[in-house]
Amino acid sequence: MYVVIMAGGSGTRFWPMSRKDTPKQFLNISGKGPLITETCDRLRPLASDEEMIIVLGDDHVREAKSLLEGRKVHIIAEPMGRNTAPCIGLGAVMAAHLGCDSPIAFMPADHFVANPPGLIESLQAAQSVAKTGAIAILGIVPTRPETGYGYIQWKEEQPAYRVTSFVEKPSLDKARQYVARGDYFWNAGIFVATAQTILKEIEGNLPSLHRGLLRLQKAVGMASFDHVLEEVYAGLESISFDYGVMERTRNPIFVVPCDCGWSDVGSWHSLYELREKERDENDNLTEGECLLIESKKSFVSSRGGRLIACLGLENCLVVDTPDALLVADLRKAQEVRKIIEGLKKSRREDLL
């Protein structure tokens, strides 16, 4: 099975550890190695290295090649970021060019999966559905009324669950209802479809992108490809596949339930939640040399070479790096973008 791994993000939510040159997907934030290599590794039961296509930004090709040295995964660089619709289209074109005419899995490079076999199983089920020509999206069984995720509403329909609507990040009230009702899954942005289906859906819903992809199809494998890719991308609208295709298509989308301990690891706080087993008896999570006194529910990371001493902290996030230090209310960790904005205003782009 071919897999297209989308690694184009320039995530700033793990600042100061994540920077322009090393966005989240390249960080070892889970303690088990860079997320991008973890993503490749967990797919091995399903796909060989030669069947993996990583799509990422120009700036990160070197980093990815060094992380995946010696492995035969395909690495394709987008000349600029244009959100997921062009990325998925490009991945489909590449997979087809490599000889794939069966269903392809598409997924982000920077997510966490506690139970990889659960993911593999769902992807295989999705593969069967996708063979019929439909898009099969994974639906993560929700475990809490998370307001940071998108939801997928479904109804039962032969031969599977059919998506009835996509709901963007809901209010807490709504999220609670969704979880209680039981007919909502989380949208992990993981789906399976053939290249043909992808291109057909793009043709119907994003005709301008489709014209670009046809140009790429003609140029792929030729010396002029990089040049054509650059030209095509420059003219493309930046749009997500969810918004541009999933929510617009009139063709049925099927959802395959998936219970794999998934998280998008969207913030320091969600990472803290995720690494529950590594926390101490006071619910502190520490990395590097830390001395915590009368402190609880805190996440303290010392990767800057300094000892961090903490006294009387609660719900505190401390992330130290050689040139920048973040101290925050751990529960407000998803607002780290405000720091990014502040740094831009104070002309410290060098720290981004």
Place this chain on the structure above:
Amino acid sequence: MYVVIMAGGSGTRFWPMSRKDTPKQFLNISGKGPLITETCDRLRPLASDEEMIIVLGDDHVREAKSLLEGRKVHIIAEPMGRNTAPCIGLGAVMAAHLGCDSPIAFMPADHFVANPPGLIESLQAAQSVAKTGAIAILGIVPTRPETGYGYIQWKEEQPAYRVTSFVEKPSLDKARQYVARGDYFWNAGIFVATAQTILKEIEGNLPSLHRGLLRLQKAVGMASFDHVLEEVYAGLESISFDYGVMERTRNPIFVVPCDCGWSDVGSWHSLYELREKERDENDNLTEGECLLIESKKSFVSSRGGRLIACLGLENCLVVDTPDALLVADLRKAQEVRKIIEGLKKSRREDLL
């Protein structure tokens, strides 16, 4: 007027900024220069450099000499710390040796005074009292029910206020009563007395120390002095002048009110309180390059060369240095000694 400045402290309450080699009195924590030079400077209307005697630990002579380079202050090194009674006795012996037979002011090197003229005025009033042969102690007019200070109870008696008792750090309840009653001052450890009075009081209350001081008196100015000093100090009991003399003497002690914006700057929190005017509209005090977002009532000091970004903090203390970082609840800053204990336990004495 001669002044004996006691600079023997090895304060750890400003860790990680204060270390063994640079205790509080050598730090520029007030933003106006090292406390020890500030202490000398504010006494200039009263004493010339030649009339200032700084008593400190062996380890800190070099640091003090470099800070006071070009000034003719006397610097005397104690071979080891023995608390304030021996220090004050030694200061009195030295002042007498230098030809002083009038009242001498004794005071710590590491305090803060917002209004130096108020201090000078009180010291001059104390000088008049001390000429009668009594000890005159300054009584700081209390401005709040501080539980971290010692108190002096007094009653009116001609020609001045007479001390009736010394009270160590009281409970909050007691402190509130003291401030409400109006017959208590704070004890700043600043007093004025002649060398003769000091030696007589030590003779009556600490006879063993007195014998040591007599040996020093004989050796002062001779080549053997350092050797005798070391021998004498090695045999001395470690005891404070407050406990050993002030609280024991049956001779009257007079207290001179002093309203000089005094603080012993005993913790990061008291420093934060002190530098009220430097705080921003959200009551944050910052040093160095800091970016504070949605944060209030916090003290963030970046002297480690790193930018410190803060998000959603309240009552937080962040002190960064090149090799250690402290993050604490600002209101618990007086418990920094717990960090010191922790560092000793984890064999990181190099950070003390």
